[in-house]
Amino acid sequence: MIKTLIIDDEPLAAGIVKEYLGDFPQFEVVEMCQDGFQGLKAIQQHQPDLIFLDVQMPKITGFEMLELLDEPPAVIFTTAFDQYALKAFDAKALDYLLKPFSQARFKQAIERFLEMGEREHDAEENQALGQLAEKSNRLVVRVKNDIKIIPVQEVNYFEAEDDYVAIHTSGGKYLKKMTMKALEESLDAGKFARVHRSFIINLNGITGIEPYERDTYLVKLRGGEQIPVSKTGYARLRQVLGL
Amino acid sequence: MLTNAFSNPKWGKWIIPGAGLAWSLGCFLLQIQYGLELEVAGVDSFVFGLMLMVGLSVIHSMFGYFLPKKENLGQIFGVPLMLSVLGVVGHRYLLAWWYADEAEYLFFLEKTVYLREAMLAGVEVLWAMLSLLASRLEDQNQLNQRESQMLQLSKDAELAQLRQQLQPHFLFNSLNSISALVASQPHKAREMVLQLSEFLRGTIRKDSKSWIPLSEELNYLRMYLDIERVRFGHRLQVDFEVEPELETVKIPQLLIQPLVENAIKHGLYGMTGSVRIDLKCERQENYLALEISNPFDAEAAVPEGTGFGLSSVERRLYLLFGRKDLLSTEASDGLFRVTLKIPQYQ
Numbered sequence: 001m002i003k004t005l006i007i008d009d010e011p012l013a014a015g016i017v018k019e020y021l022g023d024f025p026q027f028e029v030v031e032m033c034q035d036g037f038q039g040l041k042a043i044q045q046h047q048p049d050l051i052f053l054d055v056q057m058p059k060i061t062g063f064e065m066l067e068l069l070d071e072p073p074a075v076i077f078t079t080a081f082d083q084y085a086l087k088a089f090d091a092k093a094l095d096y097l098l099k100p101f102s103q104a105r106f107k108q109a110i111e112r113f114l115e116m117g118e119r120e121h122d123a124e125e126n127q128a129l130g131q132l133a134e135k136s137n138r139l140v141v142r143v144k145n146d147i148k149i150i151p152v153q154e155v156n157y158f159e160a161e162d163d164y165v166a167i168h169t170s171g172g173k174y175l176k177k178m179t180m181k182a183l184e185e186s187l188d189a190g191k192f193a194r195v196h197r198s199f200i201i202n203l204n205g206i207t208g209i210e211p212y213e214r215d216t217y218l219v220k221l222r223g224g225e226q227i228p229v230s231k232t233g234y235a236r237l238r239q240v241l242g243l
Numbered sequence: 244m245l246t247n248a249f250s251n252p253k254w255g256k257w258i259i260p261g262a263g264l265a266w267s268l269g270c271f272l273l274q275i276q277y278g279l280e281l282e283v284a285g286v287d288s289f290v291f292g293l294m295l296m297v298g299l300s301v302i303h304s305m306f307g308y309f310l311p312k313k314e315n316l317g318q319i320f321g322v323p324l325m326l327s328v329l330g331v332v333g334h335r336y337l338l339a340w341w342y343a344d345e346a347e348y349l350f351f352l353e354k355t356v357y358l359r360e361a362m363l364a365g366v367e368v369l370w371a372m373l374s375l376l377a378s379r380l381e382d383q384n385q386l387n388q389r390e391s392q393m394l395q396l397s398k399d400a401e402l403a404q405l406r407q408q409l410q411p412h413f414l415f416n417s418l419n420s421i422s423a424l425v426a427s428q429p430h431k432a433r434e435m436v437l438q439l440s441e442f443l444r445g446t447i448r449k450d451s452k453s454w455i456p457l458s459e460e461l462n463y464l465r466m467y468l469d470i471e472r473v474r475f476g477h478r479l480q481v482d483f484e485v486e487p488e489l490e491t492v493k494i495p496q497l498l499i500q501p502l503v504e505n506a507i508k509h510g511l512y513g514m515t516g517s518v519r520i521d522l523k524c525e526r527q528e529n530y531l532a533l534e535i536s537n538p539f540d541a542e543a544a545v546p547e548g549t550g551f552g553l554s555s556v557e558r559r560l561y562l563l564f565g566r567k568d569l570l571s572t573e574a575s576d577g578l579f580r581v582t583l584k585i586p587q588y589q
Binding site: 009010011012013015016019034035037038056058059080081082098099100101 | 411412415418419420422424426427473512513515540
């Protein structure tokens with residue numbers, strides 16, 4: 001049996017997926033979830049092979065939910081918004097069903113899943129996650145079994161830690177699996193600056209800049225932290241701050 | 244202002260000096276014909292022309308800026324008459340003093356006082372009427388301009404509203420629900436098709452400026468909410484609390500709808516579990532007061548709207564009533580409350 005999860009905040013919309021899926025007896029719907037939080041729990045619990053995912057849902061969006069997964073299953077997006085198609089493609093979604101969709105179109109998506117087989121998507125999907133860059137004013141992270149939503153303006157600075165980025169806020173430190181490049185692209189360039197290969201700082205929190213070694217500087221932040229600034233980082237900083 | 248009567252505004256400021264000059268010239272020629280000396284006739288007509296100019300200027304600045312109300316329309320005659328008397332008397336005494344020893348001229352001056360008064364008064368009254376007319380026309384013009392501007396804005400509002408109400412996702416999600424219902428509950432599917440049609444028809448009502456009874460607007464809202472209820476099952480609970488005698492009160496149409504839509508967007512799309520949206524309507528002195536409240540989640544990922552909801556209502560209120568204090572919002576204890584006051588002139 002292929003374990004399938006349907007995540008959609010509209011019961012009727014979830015129902016139609018289930019109805020269409022009735023034509024394929026090898027699929028088993030393990031649960032129907034109404035938001036991303038429930039979806040996340042269900043994914044951990046059932047380890048489904050395929051999820052049908054709505055984008056616009058209460059609390060967190062479908063994309064944000066995917067970001068929190070270390071090994072996401074194959075995903076078929078179902079949404080009435082066509083503007084997410086490109087992003088879904090970036091997220092290596094298997095397919096993108098625009099509501100309302102026909103049974104024939106649904107069948108195509110299922111066939112695509114069956115053709116692809118299990119082995120391919122695992123590797124591919126994992127790799128895609130880091131690149132989910134989008135201008136966003138909040139970050140969604142997982143703290144053990146909880147989900148934390150951090151408005152970006154509350155972040156003091158970001159620090160690279162291997163495959164993760166450490167998010168430093170006044171309330172503590174959080175880890176999120178993503179690349180510095182993707183993060184930098186998702187942030188407002190007028191509010192954050194990448195001052196170093198491993199650091200992005202919130203410009204609001206700067207209290208002072210002082211020379212350190214040759215061609216490098218130290219930025220002091222409100223919380224007392226001292227962040228190293230590289231030569232190129234300093235040039236960038238001067239530009240954004242208009243020095 | 245009469246000085247704005249010319250298409251080229253540069254000419255406007257020459258109206259009064261020009262009139263003064265023509266007046267002086269006319270008087271001068273008349274007096275020469277009558278047989279006055281050149282010098283005397285010149286001084287006399289120059290001073291008389293000056294008096295006319297003073298009178299015209301005073302009238303012009305008076306009626307150019309202040310439009311007399313109906314009850315003191317007498318000012319149109321009163322003010323020019325007074326000014327003309329002042330002008331003629333002033334002219335008479337000034338010249339009588341200047342040419343104190345020219346007996347013949349003094350006689351002439353005495354004889355022509357009434358004639359002068361009649362002439363000056365006639366011209367100044369005419370001038371006052373013209374000034375008033377020009378001001379009225381100008382006002383009317385401004386009013387027309389404002390009106391056409393308002394019409395344009397309300398057209399824009401309606402268009403944007405249409406775009407917003409036809410928010411594709413609402414339409415497509417509703418169609419998707421219908422698609423889901425067709426097989427399992429065909430009756431319900433048909434009902435939803437009808438609701439959706441009614442709703443769409445409502446959004447393209449022609450005249451966004453017209454006022455409709457509150458009950459009509461509320462029915463329209465119920466329809467919209469019914470569609471949302473089909474989509475979200477029993478998660479949505481709506482409570483209308485409207486005093487029955489208010490049902491016939493007239494309000495500008497489609498004014499409340501964006502507010503309810505806003506409540507839905509934040510309350511329903513942004514929350515899990517059951518959501519209750521309250522709409523209260525009551526009379527407060529000369530206002531119809533409406534309060535809509537919905538729960539909200541400060542952290543929710545609310546879909547980017549067209550940004551037209553609250554600000555559109557604010558703008559329309561300003562266009563309709565020229566006021567910016569009719570809409571207020573308040574967020575506390577996870578509840579978002581918006582209050583709308585619609586002035587009633589009965």
